[in-house]
Amino acid sequence: MSEPQTIERVRALVAPIIADLKLDLYDLEFRGGTLRITIDTPAGSTAGVDLDTIALATRLIGREFDHHDPIPGHYTLEITSPGLERTLRTPEHFRREVGKEVALRLRDTTNSDRRLQGVLVAADDAGATIRLNDGRVDDDRPDGAAERTVAYEQIDRARTVFTWGPGPKPGKKAAKPTSKKELAK
Template sequence: MSISTTTERTTGGDMSEESALERRLHSLVAPIVSDLGLELYDLDYAGGILKVTIDTPPGSPGGVDVDTLAQCTRLVSRELDHTDPIPGHYTLEVSSPGLERTLRTPRHFQREIGKTVSIRLRDVGNSDRRINGVLVAADDTACTVRVDGTAAAPIGDDRVVPYDQIDRAKTVFVWEAAPKPGGRGKPGSKRANRPADSSAPKRAPKKTPTVNSTDNHPNDQENMPS
């Protein structure tokens, strides 16, 4: 699950080239994010919306909490108010990537090696435009996916995909079923259909105390969620 904070700003000026503007914004935002001990995962400006995605460094436990997102939003907003790099009215959104992450740059692919990914190709004359599998390698020009069974290749084949052929790509979160407690053959588990020992003395059943459901306990009110 991704979380985000949003703020709106209005500035003056003429519209600049978007790619140059994004590079300028990246140079302003990246040091702020780094000072918070985080990484600038992605920055995208389109349609009057500046989306800043921040994340913890690879291998770090946990993710970005709401308080840190709010702090980053304030700091970035203050810097943009001071430098005024965006012409016109715009909206600032600061968020964390979430479980399924959009892959837009070589660094994104390199960071997610070993993860399951879903890739949609551009229309390059290939009838099968979707590739699903495990990302096994990535460099500055292409990534390699061990496909999990598509019309393009059988299961287990590695497919090299140049970045310039990719329309969209993202990681896919794979749910893993938790092991059931008390499995068969585990120590301490009960055996089904075990014959009873007729020689053992029988115990009288325990009496179950009766609880009056209308009684009010002092701690009940304290433990209720606010």
């Protein structure tokens, strides 16, 4: 059985289980004897998949595979969430992440723009548009930010970029009030 046939057979078995858990089947990958099934909360959800849900999905999918073994021979089953920095491989992945920062590595290019990073502003079935954050300026745009539309065929790798927000410095104590007025607050 070819790899695409194996993936489709696995998809047919796991999709109903994942849907019953009110989750999305984010990605399927079979490489090097490891079947990696990536599950996620529905698009637009603020919470991610927790460890208990991954454990439950692993048990249910494992039981289904025991009854209808979709892969001949030995393999390792891995159920995971996409994580904070998600790999983007399909148009649906890109559509889910519009508005977020992404990094792209392009296939052979004739210019020096092999790596791009910026905010994903649009995605459709043909490609994605990135508002570049490398300081380039586009005088034709009101905000001056340069954008680049890239066809999916040109993309070698893509992922979201997680940026830590500002937080308190470790070991820094809160400022003590210095006046009676501040104490009354």
